[in-house]
Amino acid sequence: MTSPTGRAAAQDFAGAMAEDAPVFVISVAAELAGMHAQTLRQYDRLGLVSPGRTQGGGRRYSPRDVALLREVQRLSQEDGVxxxxxxxxxxxxxxxxxxxxxxxxxxxxxxxxxxxxxxxxxxVPAGYRRDLVPLRAPSSALVVWRPRTGR
Structure with missing residues (x-):
């Protein structure tokens, strides 16, 4: 485990990158979330937090994943869910x-x-507006306009 200042530096680094960038290996993500790496593996198996994967199959967690891990922990420990x-x-x-x-x-x-x-x-000139009838587009209808007489 890293020192509190090491954790703060990692969190600052996480805040400076794209929220969805899968960059943290499981040990770093576990440290940032304050959990054991085995817990992260279990959450992945259960479908709670699904990190990105490398070509070799290694898990890569994003800052968004770490935030979600913290929320899972909070819901579990503080709210008893x-x-x-x-x-x-x-x-x-x-x-x-x-x-x-x-x-x-x-x-x-x-x-x-x-x-x-x-x-x-x-x-459209104001005088013709009362004669306009809206059609639902797209339409293949042929529209013939005939001016009304006797106005």
């Missing part, structure tokens, strides 16, 4: 993140679409 419960919590949090990301994407699409619609409306 069993490993099956922790796995379910991790799965649900991952699902929530994916759904939030999708909502963000859809909102951006909607904003872009609304901007295009407003630009198209602005290009």
């Amino acid at each position: 069993n490993l099956a419960g922790i796995k379910r919590i991790i799965e649900l949090e991952s699902r929530v993140e994916a759904l939030q990301s999708r909502v963000h994407e859809l909102l951006e699409e909607l904003e872009l679409s609304e901007g295009r619609r407003m630009a198209a409306e602005a290009a």
Whole structure:
């Protein structure tokens, strides 16, 4: 095990790199998470924390993996959640993140679409706007416009 100052230096190094970069060997990740390497192997087997792998099959943990290991430890020790419960919590949090990301994407699409619609409306003279009928795209319909008479 490294000294407290060695751990702080490793944590500073971890904070300076990409969150998903698989760079830590199991012994370093175990040290950063405050666990035994065998615990990390067990968590990997259970699917709680799945590190990246080298071509030779060695585990490589990212800073995100180390943070997740700390969260697993906290849930287990402080909150008394069993490993099956922790796995379910991790799965649900991952699902929530994916759904939030999708909502963000859809909102951006909607904003872009609304901007295009407003630009198209602005290009049509005001007198014709009441005659416009929206169509669902894509459409293969042939549209014939006939001005209304008697206005």
